[in-house]
Amino acid sequence: MKRNTDKYQQILTAAIKVFAERGFSQSTISQIAQEAGVADGTIYLYFKNKDDILVQFYERMTEHVSSRFWEAVEEGQTAVEKLHNLIHAHLDVFQSQPNGAIVYQGETHLQWRLVQEPTRKMSKMYRDIISKVVALGQQEGVIRNDLYVGxxxxxxxxxxxxxxxxxxxxxxxxxxxxxxxxxxxxxxxGIGTRKGQQAIGNQAPQDFIDQYGDT
Amino acid sequence: MKRNTDKYQQILTAAIKVFAERGFSQSTISQIAQEAGVADGTIYLYFKNKDDILVQFYERMTEHVSSRFWEAVEEGQTAVEKLHNLIHAHLDVFQSQPNGAIVYQGETHLQWRLVQEPTRKMSKMYRDIISKVVALGQQEGVIRNDLYVGxxxxxxxxxxxxxxxxxxxxxxxxxxxxxxxxxxxxxxxGIGTRKGQQAIGNQAPQDFIDQYGDT
Structure with missing residues (x-):
């Protein structure tokens, strides 16, 4: 059981390295097998096909990132601390796995249909965290009340x-x-001085509120 | 001469449509020729290969966007107007050509080596505009003096x-x-109230200034 998990992880790590170097579309199962030091057929014991590897990477990344982010936010006391911890965790998680960062940042746009579900989950999770932090900051009086969380x-x-x-x-x-x-x-x-902030005020058009108020 | 320019544009538009639908890597010259309603060989009268089509698209897009952005900024009187015009032009240029938007936003990450030069130009242009707007806003007293433009x-x-x-x-x-x-x-x-803004202050560590001060 343990050995299987190791091999699964070994293949996944190799695949992400190959995807990062060549791009998902140009990568082949053979290249991944070679990088992982296994036979081509071994890949198919763990993954249906190349698409499945990318989808499983996204699903695991989303789960991993999600628990890291929530943990980071829980550890902060104030809204500003929570926001800081969230952003620090976001930067740190990608810094610690550069190949994952390259694949994640790049393929989300191109393999949109394939990774739609985990990307949607990640996006919802991010929105939920920001909502929570903004709500707390509003309670504390340090974050504005007139923001559209979306x-x-x-x-x-x-x-x-x-x-x-x-x-x-x-x-x-x-x-x-x-x-x-x-x-x-x-x-x-923000980037404005108090004078700039007073000058621009805050007026959001109604169709903007409709669009970004609850998404 | 005019007819040549038309055909060039016709092929480029068709290529961007095919790239947007299938992704650059999975697109072929034949698909582009079919979409453009020309023979495969005609493509090679205007472009060296598939890579060259993407590079030329990026170069033209960079040029087009660059002159649109500068124009938009020139038309504003104050720093805030200029910033508004820049962002409006940015959104508008992509809204008016959705296929271009899909290709541009997606392939920049994946075909990084291929489009490095136009992307670098675009990035420099954006930085130059922001520098100019920030400097003007600082003169006007509406934008903070302690910002790192990068x-x-x-x-x-x-x-x-x-x-x-x-x-x-x-x-x-x-x-x-x-x-x-x-x-x-x-x-x-920004998202902070005055209380929040006073609480967080503004201290940038030296290595951050080194990193983002002039890039």
């Missing part, structure tokens, strides 16, 4: 992913997790 | 791209360009 989720997730992509594309030579602090600072403070 | 660029670009991806993945049923206003509001105001 858009806040996209602001935070988009910025964090862009920072991860920069890290991937610049050869991963800086400490990714250390970016959590300046990111949280930007989310909370 | 991170602000990633905040804005990441959030805007996440909103574009949401639009792509939810069937493109809402007005994408209308999201410019609430996005600018979030960038300027």
């Amino acid at each position: 858009l806040v989720k996209r602001l935070i997730n988009g910025a964090v992913e862009e920072v991860i992509n920069t890290w991937i594309h610049t050869g991963r030579d800086h400490d990714l997790a250390a970016m959590a602090e300046p990111l949280v600072e930007l989310f909370i403070n | 991170l602000v660029k990633r905040l804005i670009n990441g959030a805007v791209e996440e909103v574009i991806n949401t639009w792509i993945h939810t069937g493109r049923d809402h007005d994408l360009a209308a999201m410019a206003e609430p996005l600018v509001e979030l960038f300027i105001n």
Whole structure:
């Protein structure tokens, strides 16, 4: 039983390395078998086909990330601490597995139909966490009451992913997790001065509220 | 000469449609020729190979987007107007060509080596625009003086791209360009109340400044 789990993990790790280097579409079962040091046929004892490997990677990644994120958020006391811990965990989980980061960030756009279900779960999980953190911050009086959580989720997730992509594309030579602090600072403070903040005010059109209020 | 330009554009449009539907890696020259209504051989009068089509699409897209963005920014009077115009143009350019949006957003991660040069140009252009807008806003006193432009660029670009991806993945049923206003509001105001903003302050570690100060 233990040996089977090891071999499953060994194949999965090899597959993600091959996907990261060649892209999912250009990778073959033979390349994965060679990388894992097993016979081609062994792959099929654990996975239906190449698509199934990607889907299982996404499902496990979603589960792993989900429990890491919730744990990180639970460990914070205040809303700002929770937000910081979430973003730190997000950066750290990808920093610790660069091949997973490359495959996850890239294939989500291209294999959309294939990974739709785990991606939807991940997206819902992220929204639930942000909702919880925003609600707590509103209770504490440190986060605004007039926010649309759907858009806040996209602001935070988009910025964090862009920072991860920069890290991937610049050869991963800086400490990714250390970016959590300046990111949280930007989310909370924004880029405006008080004068700028007063000038722009806050008016959201109704169709925007319809679109991003509850998604 | 005019006829050649038309055919070039016809093939490029067809190719982007095929790439958007099947992904770049799984698309063939024959599929593109069929979609464009030309013989396979005609493709090679205009493009070296399939890679060359993607590279030329990226180069033209970068040029097109670049002049659209600068124009949009020039048309604004204040920093906030310029920022709004930039984001509106960004959303609008992708809304007006959904196939281009799908290919551009997806293949940048996967065909990184292939599209490295135009992507680098696009990234530099975006940074230059943000630098200019931030500098003007600082002069006007509406944007903070203690910002690291490299991170602000990633905040804005990441959030805007996440909103574009949401639009792509939810069937493109809402007005994408209308999201410019609430996005600018979030960038300027942040998600914190004044109490939250005072509590978090602004301290950036030195290695963060080294990393994102000038990139």
